[in-house]
Amino acid sequence: MVSDRRFRLLWVVGVVVALNLIAWILADRFILANFRQLEEERIREQTVRALNILGQDQEYLRRMLVDEAYWDETYAFAAAPGSTVMADNFTGDTFESNRLSAVVVIAPDGKLLFSRGYDLEARRLAALPAGLAERLPALQSLLGNGQADSARAGLLFGGGENPLMVAVAPILTTAATGPSRGAMIFARTLTPGKIEKLKSLALLDLKIHLASQSGGPPGVITLVRAGDETISGHVDLPGILGRHRGSLEVTTARTIYASGRASVEYFLGWVLATSLMFGCLFYWLLDHMARQSEKGISRYRLLFNGNPIPMWVYDAQTLQFADINDAAIAQYGYSRDEFKSLTILDLRPDSDAEVVREGVSRLIADGREGQVIPRAVGVWSHRRKDGSPLEAEVSVVPFRLNGRWSVLASALDVTEKLAAEKALRSSEDRYRQLFQNAPLPMWVVDMESLRYRDVNQTAIDKYGYSREEFLAMTIMDIRPPEDIERLRESVFRAKTGQEEVGNWRHRCKDGRILEVEIVLRDIPFAGRSARLVMANDVTEKENLRREADQASRLAALGELAAGVAHEINNPNGMILINLGLLGDFFRDAEPLLEEIWRREGGVSLAGLDFGLLRRELPEAIAEMQKGARKVRSIVEDLKNFARPAQSDQFEPVSIGEVIETSLRLTASAVKKAGALLVTEIDKELPPVMGSFQRLEQVVINLLLNGCEALPEPGRELAVAGRALEDKGLVQIVVRDQGVGIRQEDLSKIFDLFFTTKRDAGGTGLGLSVSDRIVREHGGKLKYDSVPGQGTTVTLTLPVLPRPKEKD
Template sequence: MTISAELSHQSRDSGPGAPSAEVQFRAVIEKSLDAVILFGPDGTIRYATPSSARLLGYEAAELDGTDGFEYVHPADRDRVRGALATRLREPDATHTEVYRVRHKDGSWRWLEARAVNLLFEPSVGALVVTYRDVTRQHEAEDALRRSEDQYRRLFEASPHPMWVFDTETLAFLAVNDAAVARYGYTREEFARRTIRDIRPVEDVPALLADLRTPVSPKVWRHRWKDGAVRLVEVTGHDLEYDGRPGRLVLAHDVTDRTRAEAEVRAWKSRYEAAVRATGQILYEWDPSINRLSWGGNSESILGYSEPELPVNLVEWTDLIHPDDRGAFGNEIARCGASKSPFRLEYRVRRKDGAYTTVYDQGHFVPDPNGKLTERVVGFVADVTDRKRLEEQYRQAQKMEAVGQLAGGVAHDFNNLLTVINGYSDIILTMLHAHDPARPMVEAVKRSGDRAADLTRQLLAFGRQQVLQPQVLDLNAVVSDTAQMLRRLIGEDVELVTRPGAPLLLVRADPGQVNQVLMNLAVNARDAMPTGGTLTIETRNEVLGAGTAPDGAEVRPGPYVRLSVTDTGTGMSEDVRRHIFEPFFTTKEQGKGTGLGLATVYGIVKQSGGHIELETALGRGTTFRVYLPGLGGTTADQKPGESSAPKGAEVVLLVEDEPGVRALAELALRKQGYTVLSAASAEEAKALVTRCERTVDLLVTDVVMPGAGGRVLAEWFLATRPSLKVLYMSGYTDDAVVRHGVEAARVNFIQKPFTPSSLSRKVREVLDARSAHTS
C-alpha cells in the first residue's frame, strides 16, 4: 500500500532506533475499539483495522482494495458520495454521517461515520473514517419516532376530547380536533386559555386541590363555550411536553350516561318500593347452573335476609314442607316440559322453624327473538292470611247456611209453638193443682218451651233473630242473673263476680245478654267436672282500629268487656279452631246440641260486638265479649211488669194462621178486650167498615198473603191517625225488615208468645203516650 511505503520512508528518515510515523499511526488506530478504515479519494478502501471484522463481519484483507460505496445502502449511497466530495473540498474539516452499511451476513447496520481528510498528511495520505455501530440506538430512536407519531395520530383521531396542559401554569399546550368540536373553542382560543376557564367558578378550588393529589379518574363539571355545563369523566397521565411539566387528559362526556343511571336508580327504587308494598319475594332461577337469586321482602315473609336464602333449587326444596315436595317437583317437571307458567301453593319453613303458606308463580324469560329460554323469573307471596280468611269465610258460609235453615223453618215453628204453648198455658189455668191431667199438660208446655228455646238459639246463631235492644247496665244484668247462674252451675263451682265501675252503658237485647251469660256459664261448668271457679268480670276498654280474632273489622272506640273465666280443663288448638261452629261439641252423644257457643257467637255479632277466646290445655279458658259502649253510666229503668193486665178497648186482630188467630183472640177476650178478628188485610178493612165502634189498637201479623201488616197499618193510619199498632211475626229479622217493619223502631212482639205476654204487650202499647209507632 502507498501509505505503508510512505510510513516506512518516514521511519527510515527518523534515524536508527526510532519508530516510523506509519508504525506509530497503525499502533494507535489498531488499538481503537471502533473500526477505522482508510479511503482513497475515489472511495477505494486502502486499509481496515482488525476491529472492522467485528463491526462488518469482513476480515481486513477482504476489504482491502474494494470499493467502499458498494457496502453502502443504495438509498444512502448518493448522500454518502456527496459527503465524500465535501470532505475533499474541505480538507481541514471533520464531518459525521449516519448511514446503513451491509454486514457480511447480508443484514444492514446503522453506522456513525466520523471522517477526517488526511490525504495530504505525509504519514497517512488517506481519508480516515472511524465507524461506530449505532444500530440499536437508531432503532430505538426510530421506534420512539414511530410511537410518537402513532400517539400523535391517536391524539388527533380520538373521538373524545384530549389535551395536554402545563401543570404549573394550567395553560393548554395542545388540544385535539374532538376537543375543538365538543367544547366549541378554536385551537387559538384554547392556546389563550387555561383549564380553569372550562370549569364553573365554584369548582376551581376543588380542581386546584386535586392537582396536588395522585392522578386518578374523576367526574367533573365542564363548561362549553356556549355556556352549557356537562358532566365529564377525566383521566390523566403526567408527562414532559416540549421540556415542560404537563399532563395528558382524556375527557369522556358522561352526562347522558349519568342521567340514565339516575333514572335507572330511580326506577329501581320505585320498583323495589312497589315490590316491598306488595309484600312479595322476587326470584330468578337459571337451571343451566342451578342458581337462584333473590330480591324483595324475604326477611318479613320468611325471616331470612337475602344472603341467607338458598342459592340453588336443592337448598330451596329442603325448606319446603315434606308433604308438599312431591307436588313441587311435579309442577317443575310439568313446566319444564311445556314451558308453561309455574303456579303452586305450598308451605315453606321460616327461619324460626314455623311453616308459612306461599303462592309461587314463575315464568320463562324470552330471548330478544321472543323464544323462551330456560331461565325463570317469578315471585313468592305469603298467602297465610288469605288462607286464614278463606277458612273463616268457609266457617261463615256454614254458619250462614244453618242460619238460613233456621230462618226457613222459624215462621212455621213459631206459629205452631205459639198455639202449643199458648193453649198449654190456658189449660193450666183451668186445671187445679191435683188434676191428673196437669202433669201431662205441663210436660207439653215444657217441651214447647224447649222447642221455642232451640228455635231462638238457631236464630241467634244465624244472626236472624228479631232483636229488641235496650240501654243496659251490664253490671245490673250480671247481678240479676247471678242467682240463676249459681243454681245452673251447681254447688261445686264457685261463682265470682268482679263488676267494673263506673261502667259504660251498652245497647243490647236483655234476653240475648242473659242467653250469652247462661251459655258461657254452662260451657264453663262442663269444663270443670270436679269443681272450680267461674269468674265473671266487666270493665271499660278502648279498642283501636284493626282486626278482631274472628277476622272482623274492629271499629275504634269505647267498648264494655265482659269476661267469663273458668279454671277447667282448657281446650286443644284443634278444638279452639272449631269451637264456634254449629253442632260442634266435645260432649257425649245426646249430651249437647253443639249450638251453645255458636249461639253466643251469633248474639255477639248481631249486637255489633266481638268475641275472643284464650285457652290452653290444663290452664282453663277465658271468653271475652266486647260490646260497643255508650255515653253515661246508668241504665234506663224498665217499668215493672204486671201479670195479665186487663182492658176494655177494641182490638182489631189480623192473622192469617187460624190456630194463632184463635189463641190470640181467646187470650185478649179473657182480659176484657173486644176483639175483631180477620184472616187477611182485605177482610180486616171490610170488618172495620161495618163496625160501629172505634178501633183502639191494630194487632197484625207482618207477613201475610196479599197485603202485609205494614201496608194495612198505613191504610188505617191515613184516616185514623190516633190508631195504635202492634206488629207480630214468627219470621226472622231479615224477613220482617224486608216487609217494612224494623222491630227496634216499632211496637213488636215475636212469636211464639204466651197469652200473658201478649196481654202485657197490648196493655203496654195502649198505655203508651204516643199515638202509634209504625
C-alpha cells in the first residue's frame, strides 16, 4: 500500500511539472508569438501608411506641376522665352504657398530657359538645390516623346545632404496637346523641418535616409528590433532616376510585446498555482478510488444478478465461468452447474479460440494500466446447448475478483435484428445506388402534399439545403413567387409517364436563381402517388449566351464612346477657355461701363440695359461653365468606360483607407442629404491588388447614389467593411433606406446610359464605369433592392495573398 501511494505521488508530481513545462512552451510558441506577429503587423501598417503619405505628397506635387506645365502661357513662354511670364508667376510668395524649392523650364534641346531656386527656411531666393542642375537632362529624358501621360514625380537622392522630391512634366497646351516644347520641373527639398511636418501628419516617428538601410528590393519592409525597447520598419525608397535610392525608417515602442510578456508571466504563475492545487486534489482522488475499488465490486454483483441481459464472469487466465446470471441460463440452455464446468471457448466456434485469447490478454493489460471501463467488442457467433447458433452483441469489462483478473461480459441476442437489417439494406441499396449516385439533382415529391419525400446528394450540394430542410419543404419553396401559378397548372396538367416539361427557374438557399431543364416520371413511393424529378442545370449555358450578346454590344459601344469623347473634348475645352476669358473681360470692363452708365444715365448693350446685364451676364457665364464642365465629366466617363485599366499598374491597396477617404470626400453630400451615417468597418481589412483612385471612384459613386436615393432627411446610410478570410475575399457593403430600385430595372442598372435620375441630371455612366472597374479588379458588384425600403450594394474583391512565412 505504501509503495502504491509513493508511486501515485511521484506520478502526480511528474504530471504537474510536465504541465507547467508545456504551458511555458505553448505560451512562448503561440501567445508571445502572436504578440510578436501583432507587433510586426502594426509596424508594417505604420510603414505602409508613411509610404502612402509620402506617395500622396509626390502625387500632389505632380498634379500641381501638370496644372502649370499644361498651360497656354507656359507653352507660349517655351516658344518665346524672352517674356517675363515665368518670373512674374514664380515669386517668393508662390514658392512659399506651394512649398517649392526650385522651378526649372528646359527646351527640347536641353537648353535652360528658366530656373529659380528658393530657400524655404531662410524665405529668400537662392541657387538651385544641390545635385539638381546636373540631373536636369536625365530628368527630361524620363518624359520620352512628351505625351500628356508621361508626367511623373519621385525622389532624388545623392545630390546633397537632403533628398529632393521632384516632379517633371512636358510643356503642353491647356488642352494637353503638343508637340511638347520642353520640360518643366518642380523640386521640393525634404529638409528636417519638412520631415517633422510629415511626422506630425502621420503621427509616426519616421526618418528618411539618403542611402539604403535594408539592402532589400524597393517596397519590401525589413523589421529591426532594438532589444525590448523599440522596433523599426525599414523600406528602400527608389530614386526617380533609378541610380540612387534612400530608405524610410519608421520606429515605434514595443508596447504590444511588453504587454504580452506581462500577460504570459501572469498566466504561467496562475498555471503553476492551479496545477499544484489540482495535483493535490487529483492525488487525493486516486487514493480514494483505490480504497473504494473493493466496495465497487460488491455493487457490480448486485446489478449482475438481476440484469435481464445474459451476463457472466469468467477467469481471465483459465477462461472458466465463475458466475452466470439467470438470463444467460435461460438463453443458452445450460444449468448453473453445467456453465461452471465450461469455458468461454465452449460457446464459440473452434476458429475463434485464438482470437478470444488475444482479446482477453489485451483487455487485462488495459486493466492493469487502469483502463477499467466497459467496452463493446462487437457481434460474435455463439452456440446454445442444443447446437443452435445465435449472434450476440458482446460488451466486456475487466476487474479483480479475489485477487485474480476476471472479465464481466454481457451477450445480447441480436440474431433476428441482424437478419431484418440485412434484408432491409438489400432492398434499399438497389434504390440508393441509382438515386444517390446520379450526376444530376433528383428528388421524389408527394403528389398530394407536394412535399419532398427524398433527395439525392447532388441536389443537396447544388441547392444548398440540408436533407432535413428539403424534407420540411414543398416544391413551391424553391420557386420564385412569379412562377408559382404556372407550377400549379403544370402539376395538375401533367400526364403519367416520362415527360419533357422544358425550362424552369429554381431558387437556391443562398438566393441564387438557377435555370433548369426538368424531366419527370410518376412513381409509387411508400404506398402513395409520387413523382421522380431530375433537374439539369442550364444556368451557365444561358448566361454564357446572354453574356456573349452583351459583350458584342458593349465592344461596339466602347469604340463609339471613345471616338465621340475625342471629338467632343477639344471644342469643349475651347469653350471653357473662352468662357473664362469672357468672364475676365467683363470683370475688367465692368467699372468703365458702370461709369459711362452713371454719367449718361443709361447704357444699352446687345439690346439690354447695363443694369440688367451686370446682374445676368456673370450668372449666364457661370451656368455655361457649369454645363461645359458637366460635358467634360461625361466625356471623361466615356473615356474611362472605353479604356480598360492596366493590371500591370496595380499595387497593394488598403481597403480601409479607400473607405475612409471616400467617406471624407462625400461628407458634405451626406450632410446635405441629412443621412444618418452608420459605419461598421473591421479594423484590419486585408489589402487588395489594384488602383487606389479607381476603387475610391467606385466607393464614392456608391455613397453618392445612396445619398441621392434618400427621400427625406433622417434616413439611414450604412457603410460596412469586412474580411471573408476563409474565402480570400473582402467586402464593402453600402446600404441605404432610400426609395429602392424596381425589380424590372435591377437587371439594367449596369447598362451604359441607363439611369432612373434623368430629370435630376443623371447620365447613366456612373454604375457602368464602376462595374467595369470592379470587374477589372477581379471583383463583383451586387445590388439587392426592395422598392420603398432601400438598396444594399455589395462590392466583393479578392484579397492580396499573404507571403508564406519562412521557418
